[in-house]
Structures are given as C-alpha cells and as structure tokens.
Amino acid sequence: MQIYATIAELVSAAETADLSLSELMIQQEVANSGNSRDEVWAGMERNLEAMAAAVKRGSTGEGAFSKTGLTGGEAIKLKNYRATHQSLSGDTMLAAVQNAIATNEVNAAMGIVCATPTAGASGTLPGVLFMLQERLNLTHEQMIRFLFTSGALGMIIANNAMIAGATGGCQAEVGSASGMAAAAAVEIAGGTPEQSAEALAMALSNLLGLVCDPIAGLVELPCVKRNAIGATNALISADMALAGLTNKIPADEVVGAMKKIGEDMPQTLRETGRGGLAATPTGIKMKMRIFGQDRDFE
Amino acid sequence: MVLNYKSVFDIIGPVMIGPSSSHTAGAVAIGHAARKIFHAPATTLTVRYYESFAETHRGHGTDYALVAGVLGLPPADPQVPNALTLAQQQGLAVKFIEMAGPSPIGHPNTAIVTLSNEQRTIEVAGCSIGGGTIEIRRITVDGFELKPSGPLPILLVWGAKDNDQRIQTKLAKMTKIMRQQSYNTAAKHLVEFDLERSLQQHEVDSLQQGAAELVYL
Numbered sequence: 001m002q003i004y005a006t007i008a009e010l011v012s013a014a015e016t017a018d019l020s021l022s023e024l025m026i027q028q029e030v031a032n033s034g035n036s037r038d039e040v041w042a043g044m045e046r047n048l049e050a051m052a053a054a055v056k057r058g059s060t061g062e063g064a065f066s067k068t069g070l071t072g073g074e075a076i077k078l079k080n081y082r083a084t085h086q087s088l089s090g091d092t093m094l095a096a097v098q099n100a101i102a103t104n105e106v107n108a109a110m111g112i113v114c115a116t117p118t119a120g121a122s123g124t125l126p127g128v129l130f131m132l133q134e135r136l137n138l139t140h141e142q143m144i145r146f147l148f149t150s151g152a153l154g155m156i157i158a159n160n161a162m163i164a165g166a167t168g169g170c171q172a173e174v175g176s177a178s179g180m181a182a183a184a185a186v187e188i189a190g191g192t193p194e195q196s197a198e199a200l201a202m203a204l205s206n207l208l209g210l211v212c213d214p215i216a217g218l219v220e221l222p223c224v225k226r227n228a229i230g231a232t233n234a235l236i237s238a239d240m241a242l243a244g245l246t247n248k249i250p251a252d253e254v255v256g257a258m259k260k261i262g263e264d265m266p267q268t269l270r271e272t273g274r275g276g277l278a279a280t281p282t283g284i285k286m287k288m289r290i291f292g293q294d295r296d297f298e
Numbered sequence: 299m300v301l302n303y304k305s306v307f308d309i310i311g312p313v314m315i316g317p318s319s320s321h322t323a324g325a326v327a328i329g330h331a332a333r334k335i336f337h338a339p340a341t342t343l344t345v346r347y348y349e350s351f352a353e354t355h356r357g358h359g360t361d362y363a364l365v366a367g368v369l370g371l372p373p374a375d376p377q378v379p380n381a382l383t384l385a386q387q388q389g390l391a392v393k394f395i396e397m398a399g400p401s402p403i404g405h406p407n408t409a410i411v412t413l414s415n416e417q418r419t420i421e422v423a424g425c426s427i428g429g430g431t432i433e434i435r436r437i438t439v440d441g442f443e444l445k446p447s448g449p450l451p452i453l454l455v456w457g458a459k460d461n462d463q464r465i466q467t468k469l470a471k472m473t474k475i476m477r478q479q480s481y482n483t484a485a486k487h488l489v490e491f492d493l494e495r496s497l498q499q500h501e502v503d504s505l506q507q508g509a510a511e512l513v514y515l
Contacts, residue, residue, distance in 0.1 A: 001495050003301060029306045034498050043307055049474060050313040050374075067316075107316035110359060110379055115319040117309045117429040122316075147310050154309035159301055161361070163309075164428030166318045166350035166406040180309075212450065217354030219317035272353040291356060 001032050003229065005075070007156055007197050007251040014193040021183070021193055022145035025152035026181025041298035045142050050114040051126045057111060058102025066108040068290050071220040075102035088089075093232055094134050100127030100231040104224040115178055116147075117154045117163045117182055120219045127231025128185055142188055147182035153200055160252070161259035165271035167214030170223075174230040175207035181234035182241070191242050199241035201251035203234050208254070209261055211269035213276025216287035222277055302431055304495060312430045314373040320407050321351065321358030324377065324389050324426025326422040329367020331434055331515050332411040332422040335454070340413040343368055343385070343392045348401035349424075361394050365411060373430065392420040400479050401425070403435040410436075434515060442481040456511040462489055465505055469493070472501050 004010040004024070010263030014021050018255045029040045058064045058075045079086065079100045088093050100123035109121050112134075116125040129146050132138055138146075154163070155175045162168040182199035186192075207230070215221040247254065268275030277283050303309060314323040316423045324398055349353050355361055359379065366373075369388065377384065385392050402406035406424035414423045423436035425448075433448030446452050455465055462480065469475055474494040490506035502514045 001301075001304070003304065025306055032495055033305060034495075040306075044310065047307075047311050047313060110316050112313060112374055113316050114311055114313045115323060116311075117319075117428055119314060119316050119319040119322065119430075122319075123464075125310075148306060151306035151310040155306065157302050158303040158309060158429065162428060164407065164426070166320060167428065213352075214357075216357050218357035243321075267349070267406070271350045272406075273357070274353065 002028065002158070003032070003297055004028065004152070004156060006160070007153065007255070009201065009231060010152060010156065011193040020145070020149070021149035021187055022197055023174060025148040025205065034109050041144065044147050047114045050112060051116070052130070054103045054106045054113045054124050054128035055099045055130050059098060059108045060077055063102070064105040064109040064111055066105070066220055067110070067214070068218060068220065070215065070218060070286065071108045071224050072105050075225070076106055091225065092131055095132040095134065096127045096231040097228040099130045100124060100227040102198055104126070104227045106216070108220045108224060110291060116150065117158060117180070118165075120165060120223050121173040121177040123224070123227030124174055124222045124230035124234065125181050127227060128181040128234050131189060132185060135241050136188065138188065145222045146184045146188050149187045149196070150180040153183045153196075154180045157255050162254050162262055167270065168258065169210060169265050169270055170212045170226055171204075171207050171210040171258055173212070174212055174226045175204050178207055178230040178237070179204035181231065183236040185234060186241050189238065189242055191238075195241040196248050197251040197265055200214060201247035201249065201254045202245070203237035204251075204254045204258060205247055205249065206224070206233050206237065207279045208258055211265065211276050212271040213269055213278045214271065214273055215276070215278050215283045216290050217271070217273030218290075300449065302427055302433065303429070306427060308431050311405065312373050314430065315376070315378045318358040319430040320426040320428050321354060321360045322363045323373040323430035324407065324432050325360045325363035325409065326367040326371070326373040327430065327432045328409050328411060328422070328426065329364040330370070331367075331432070332413050332420065333368050333370055333479050334515060335422060335437060335439055336413045336418070337389040337513070338389075338418070339413060340390060341415045342413070342482050343390055344395065345393070345410040346397050346410040348399070348410075349399050350501035351407050351409055352396040355394065355396070357460060360409070364411065365392055368413065399471060399492075405433070438488050440488065441483055442488055444479070444481065446490060447477055447492050449492070450515050451493045451496050452515045454504070454513040454515075455489045455491070455505070455509045457487065457509040459487050461508045464508060465489070468505060471499060472473045472511070
C-alpha cells in the first residue's frame with residue numbers, strides 16, 4: 001500500500017510525473033482500495049451532491065435552525081444583506097461566507113453534511129468550492145478534482161498530525177480544512193503543485209493555535225462562524241500563493257508545528273466545553289439553560 | 299507516522315447526520331463494530347464515556363449515534379437521531395455513564411461499549427480519532443482480552459487451529475498483515491489479524507470457508 005507520507009513527497013511526485021495533485025490522489029485511491037476509477041469518481045460525486053444539498057438547505061427559505069436555538073438563520077441574513085447592500089469585503093468573499101455558514105447551520109441542526117475533514121469543519125470546503133463554481137464557471141469535473149486535491153492534502157495532515165478538536169483544537173479541524181481548500185483552490189485556478197503547498201502552509205500558519213471551545217460542548221458557537229474564517233482564509237492564502245508569495249516555513253513543518261501545539265494544548269481547550277468561550281459567564285449560562293445542570297461523574 | 303487514514307473518503311466524507319464527525323459519525327462506527335462482534339440481538343447496552351466524550355456526549359448526539367451503530371444504521375440514515383426510541387421498541391435497554399479520570403485506552407474520545415444478552419457479554423473499547431475514523435484498542439469476548447494496535451481493518455476468525463495457516467496465506471495475498479495474535483482456551487480458538495488495507499466484500503466472503511465464525515471490522 002503506497003501513501004504519500006509528506007506534502008513535499010506529494011508535490012515532487014506531481015512535478016516528476018507532470019500530473020495534478022488531484023490525479024495523484026485518484027490514482028492512489030484506485031491502487032489502494034481495489035475499486036475502479038469510475039467507482040472512486042462516483043463516490044466523490046455523491047459527496048459533492050451532499051455538500052451542494054447542505055448549502056442549498058441552509059440558504060433557502062428561513063434557513064436551518066438548531067434545536068438549542070444557539071445557531072440558525074444567519075446564512076439567510078447574509079444572503080439578504082448581499083442583495084440589499086454594498087458589502088465591505090466584496091460579494092464573492094461574502095458568497096463564500098454564506099456557503100460556509102449555511103453548511104454548518106445545517107450540521108448544527110443535525111442535518112446531513114459531508115465531513116471535510118470533520119463535521120465541525122464541514123462548511124470550509126463548500127464555502128470556497130461553490131463560490132468558485134460561480135466565479136470561475138467551474139465544470140463538474142473541476143469540482144470533483146477540487147475535492148480529490150483537498151483529500152490528498154487532508155490525508156497527509158491527518159496521518160502526520162491530527163484532525164480532531166479533542167486532540168488538536170480547532171486548528172486541527174478548521175485549520176486543516178482551510179489549508180486543504182487553499183491548496184485545492186490553487187490547483188483549480190491553474191497554479192502549480194508547489195503553489196498549492198505554499199497556500200496550505202500560509203492558510204494553516206494563519207490558524208495555528210486556534211482552540212476548540214464550543215459553548216455547552218455543542219458544534220454551534222463559535223464553530224459555525226469559524227468556518228467562515230476557514231473559507232475566506234483559504235481564498236486569501238490561495239491568492240497569495242498564486243501571486244508568488246511564500247510562507248518561508250515549508251508546509252510539512254507547519255503541519256508538524258500544528259501537531260506539537262495540539263499536544264501542548266490544555267484539555268480545557270480541546271473540545272471539552274470547559275474553557276475559552278465555553279467558560280465565559282454567557283457561555284456557562286447558555287449551557288445551564290440547555291442542559292439544566294452541570295454534568296455528574298460516576 | 300501511523301497510517302490511520304488510508305482512503306481519500308476518510309477525509310472527504312462520510313456523508314453523515316451532524317453535528318460532529320468524531321462524536322456522532324465516529325460513535326456510530328464504534329457502535330457498529332460492537333454490533334458486528336456480538337452479532338446476535340442484544341438486550342442490554344452500557345456505554346462508558348471518558349474525557350471529551352464524557353464532557354460533550356449530550357450536546358453531540360453521541361448517545362443516539364452509538365445506539366444507531368449498535369442497531370446497524372449507517373451514519374447518514376435519517377433515523378439516527380431516533381435511535382433511542384428504536385432501541386426501546388426493539389427491547390434493547392441502554393445506559394450511559396460518564397466516567398471521571400483519563401481514558402484507559404489513552405484517547406480523549408473514548409467509549410467503552412458493553413453488549414449482552416442471556417448467553418453472552420462482550421466489551422469493545424473504541425476511540426474516535428477525527429473525521430469519523432475510529433480505532434478499536436481493546437475487545438473482550440469469549441473470555442479473551444484482545445488488544446489490537448487500533449487502526450482498522452481488523453479481522454477476527456474463530457475456528458480450528460489448523461485453519462489459521464490457510465487464512466493467513468490467503469490474506470497475505472490480499473494485503474499486508476500488520477499484526478497477528480492468537481488466543482486459546484480449551485473450548486475456543488480465536489485469531490486476530492490487523493490489516494493494512496480494507497478488503498472487498500468478495501474477499502471477506504472467500505475467507506469464510508473453514509471458519510466457525512468471522513468478524514471483519
């Protein structure tokens with residue numbers, strides 16, 4: 001079984017073979033799974049459909065609302081704002097924010113999402129992808145390839161560091177997703193594999209140290225809006241890489257730094273709902289309102 | 299580097315009911331592993347949660363997700379949030395316990411699942427490592443305590459000792475065997491194989507021959 005162990009190895013394989021990162025990922029998946037190329041491709045098409053459906057659900061009608069009342073309906077607010085105002089950050093950027101928030105509102109409402117790489121970070125990739133679909137008139141094939149490229153980088157991050165908030169904080173979830181999306185956005189815009197790696201390095205560097213501090217332990221506050229940051233940070237980082245900016249610290253070393261920071265992070269800031277925003281007076285009040293009591297240990 | 303994530307679909311996917319891939323989809327997967335090992339209708343299910351799972355299982359829907367897995371529902375089944383009601387209808391009594399202190403298997407997202415009926419009790423200690431991917435680090439079954447290295451897939455084969463070599467030869471042609479461990483009592487013989495890559499259904503089927511019982515996780 002052959003799996004690219006590092007980002008440097010993946011980039012160098014792409015340059016040597018003159019193939020895209022998405023193509024290498026598809027070939028690796030076919031070789032390792034024993035499934036045909038068509039089956040692998042169709043599997044990714046099903047994921048894309050689920051992502052599109054979540055964005056649509058969160059952006060239609062009144063939007064999606066969670067049972068707790070902590071989150072919901074804010075993708076619709078953004079949609080209305082975009083229609084009636086000249087926004088500060090530009091409409092394409094806000095389209096990404098809207099897609100990201102829509103997806104995570106559906107997730108918080110216990111709707112169907114595609115984990116990319118996690119459910120808590122499920123808005124970041126669709127945030128970028130469906131905005132680029134309109135802005136660059138992406139073909140269906142390009143959209144599928146975006147997901148394979150994201151997956152190629154995500155596998156390397158997951159195997160070398162972590163992607164769970166409980167082990168690495170939000171940097172491991174939204175940070176990883178943002179790096180994956182940045183690398184995939186570069187490929188789709190015609191950048192080189194090396195530029196994809198730089199985009200990932202910049203996007204992940206920007207979110208290093210981000211803690212996982214959900215109110216009441218729920219994937220709602222601040223998770224939904226952190227995906228807005230994951231998506232826009234990915235776009236900014238992709239643009240920086242395409243403009244020739246570099247991170248100076250190589251992508252693999254940034255992943256290593258993320259792992260070390262995750263290991264050093266106290267347990268209160270790793271998805272326990274006991275530190276950060278969750279431990280603010282308002283955060284604690286919300287938890288008491290939802291659960292009525294603090295937890296009991298046996 | 300431990301290879302936990304072996305497929306692009308471990309990263310892009312699964313398609314699932316929210317809100318948490320590790321606390322919901324991963325919990326479904328742990329429940330599903332316990333179901334496969336038990337492979338009979340269970341009457342009681344007890345779940346012990348540790349660390350992040352103990353702190354946040356209520357908010358993440360971990361309870362219904364684990365039960366959904368035990369009942370055999372896939373992670374995107376719209377019935378997942380109704381699993382506690384389904385369990386009641388099917389005569390499965392469930393209990394969830396929040397444990398203080400560190401996880402005995404060394405991971406913050408730990409659930410120890412005990413399934414039983416009048417004949418049998420099994421225990422599966424699983425952890426959800428992110429994105430819906432799980433590890434199984436301890437299995438107690440038929441008086442054996444198995445300690446797999448963690449990453450799936452894991453193949454368990456019950457049967458006669460002289461069948462081991464045949465299975466091993468067949469398996470080695472399909473994938474690399476990362477670890478092989480056998481367990482014996484006077485009455486039972488069990489072999490655990492930790493495998494490098496997932497098997498196709500037809501490959502699993504072809505291994506059935508000669509085995510008294512086979513569980514593929």
